[in-house]
Amino acid sequence: MNPQLVEITHGRTNPGIDPVLHAWGWEVPVYLFLGGLVAGVMVLLAALELKRRAKATTPAGQAMPFVAIGLISLGMGALFLDLAHKVHVYRFYLSFEATSPMSWGAWILMIVYPVLLLQGLGGLSDGARGWLRAKVGGLGTLLDRVQAFADAKRRPILWTSMAVGAGLGVYTGLLLGTLSARLLWNSAVMGPLFLASGVSTGAALLLCVKLDHEAHHTLVRWDTLAIGVELALLAVLLLGLVTGGSAQQVAADTLLGGRYTPYFWSLVVVGGLAVPLVLNVVEMRRGLRPTLLTPALVLIGGFALRTLVVAAGQYTSFGLMP
Amino acid sequence: MNPQERPLWNPYVAGAFLGLVLLATYLLMGFGLGSSAAVTRVAVAGAHAVAPAAIENNGYLGAYVSSGAPILEDWMVFEVIGVFLGGLLGAYTGGRLKKGVDRGPRIGVGGRLGLALAGGVLMGFAARLARGCTSGQALTGGAALAVGSWVFMFAVFAGGYALAPLVRRQWR
Amino acid sequence: MNGLFPLYQKGAFEYPVAMALATLLGLGFGFALERGGFGSARRLAAQFYGTDMRVLKVMFSAIVTATVGLGIFGGLGVVDLGALQIPGTWWWPQIVGGFVLGAGFIVSGYCPGTAVVATASGNLDGIVSLVGVMFGALLFGALWPVLEGFYQSGEAGVVTLNGMLGVPWAVVAAGVVAMAVGAFLFGEWVERLLAKKGGTEAPDVDPRTRNRVFAGFGVAAALGLAALAVTPAAIAPPAPSPVAQWDAETLADALVRDPGSVYLVDLRDAAACGKDRIAGALCLPEGEEPGAFFATLPPTRTLVVYGASDLADAPADARRFTGKVAVLTGGHAAFHSDILTPPPAPTEATPRTLADFERKQALYAWFTGAEAAPPPVMPTRKAVTRKTKKGGGC
Structure with a gap:
């Protein structure tokens, strides 16, 4: 029989049989990482202020919402680079599709900006407000009105920020989780996992800047908690894959005994989660001076997790299935 | 001395512990620990990024790149990542983590x-x-x-x- | 003696898993080095001024522990000592390299491994030292044309103390324990002497802990010797490793990938061998006893032998080779039919059979010099550009 004929009827290379999927490069992991990071920062800053009933005391702490705006813009820039038809972006905002995570994401991203801006402006000290007032010049009255609104609605804004942050974090994972053609991604755990990872990386970023003592301690505790939850969710994800059907087994193999195994265990599980967890616990229990290396490891681990999940997911298409 | 610093282990105890790690490595892998090979790979990877032809044509260093596999995807490299993490754990929990010369x-x-x-x-x-x-x-x-x-x-x-x-x- | 260990050599897991385990083992290594005090250059350098012999104590304790442990497990037959990858010996490069490395050690204050630990402890000199190591390695590469001869000089193959002395591992291990304890006591004596001379205090060693560790070494060494007594097989010199069966493709693959990994010897008579042997094969030297010839080959490579057709087992002569021995299944005839004849085109063109066919084609082409026939044409997978792709990650 002509091999070509066999190929067309039996082979997996027929584009009509397996879906052809676009391969993502570095842009998407960067976007997912920064998105998760900003989600974590939003949740943590709002939670910290609601818990303490006091605004951030250090200049660095007050600046973080604005830093987050910069980071999410960087992430969206990376995403924009990945788009095939860049001028069509506006179409996202012509409709809302309740069943599409992409549509949810596009709209969440739009809400992130004003929420972060209000959160940041309302948290500024008097000195910083004066400085900002002098800078904006003619827009002064507008700034005053926005500021007044941000002050008056401080608590609702913080609650909104927490909700939007959580939504952003879950969505970065859910985006992958709903793609059934990628075996590794197709899990309901992805959303919570990426949120937990976002919270721990967000805490790590906040721990890199100068905060007051109390805030630092609370964040270390929350960071530890988030890392613990993340480890548990990873275990759930892997157990689910291992005990799943052959498609899930193929996906599990990439992390448990294949191409991405060493990176996953070394950079994510040991270096990015287990070691920082121990360092955090030791810091809390023995009152040791904090080190920047702990948050650095968490950030590296968080980025590695996004990169590996994206890469390993794309590695596991149906073509690998027996 | 830093008040948070804790004493080192008795050298014989530290040595015996190190020996057990080495023994475990032999039992699991059949070969032992190392470090300079990993550092060499980092150097070769860096040099290869700058001047690929010079490394590929080198009689000695060329062997690191000839297989076509990623230069850093190597047992020793991951082991040395572990050495760094282990050193960090030890130094921090011992109160000896301090920037300096x-x-x-x-x-x-x-x-x-x-x-x-x-x-x-x-x-x-x-x-x-x-x-x-x-x-x-x-x-x-x-x-x-x-x-x-x-x-x-x-x-x-x-x-x-x-x-x-x-x-x-x-x-x- | 065929133990379950070393797991990786026995095929219990693959390389990616090995690399993941490497991080965990390295973690223990780094932690032990740090707790031993190896994150500080001054403490390491003190070894060479006799004031604090930590390097000696930690290193020898580690060697003793691992050696004795291998002796015990090897004696019990748990671990196959023959499967360990033991570093070979090249006399001159190792002597000169060791001396230069020692000089570099006292100048920089670290060795490559401890420099990593020093970096993790926040010592800037540690990372600078590592940068130096990188430059040194590249320098070696740059000088390779000059150094190659020396690098290969004094090659002696895998020489071990137990092999050289002709005694079991555990006996040598017991000797190493005795020597190490002697060195420790001598080192402590020097420390006390110099401390008295300099009017300082000798490094504090808790004698109770020390004696306990020494006693532990002694007990372990005795256990190793006892293991020999209960497993008589272990007393015999290391049994020749079992003869593996290689099929023609395995051999061809090894010859293409890494010809330096095998000795291929044609066991047929000189005439047959001279006329038509597998590329890269050695003929048995005429007028020399074959056993003596095999004994001269250093055991660093796998010895592969073949006859005209199937050999049930490697001949006793080939067994005198101390390294791994393999027999080519089907012998010369099989290599001829499997590799030197064009492979048949696959009947069913799945990616798997195609890949298999291409591999066979490539081997055929390599060994015969023939042009590899083009693989069957396959419909190329076109990337369908879709407009819906907007918002790749959004």
């Missing part, structure tokens, strides 16, 4: 760093020549009773003692 009282920071670099170059060169360093040859090969490794170890001590009087200022 370790030097004697009679030498400046610049001089110390210069000597650290120079000594590093000597070691990097020698480790390639001897097919391993104190970890890969002396410790690992020594435990496997390899004659060459024992000879290497005694040569290391000889070299150290021979040069020690010359660099005494650096340390004491």
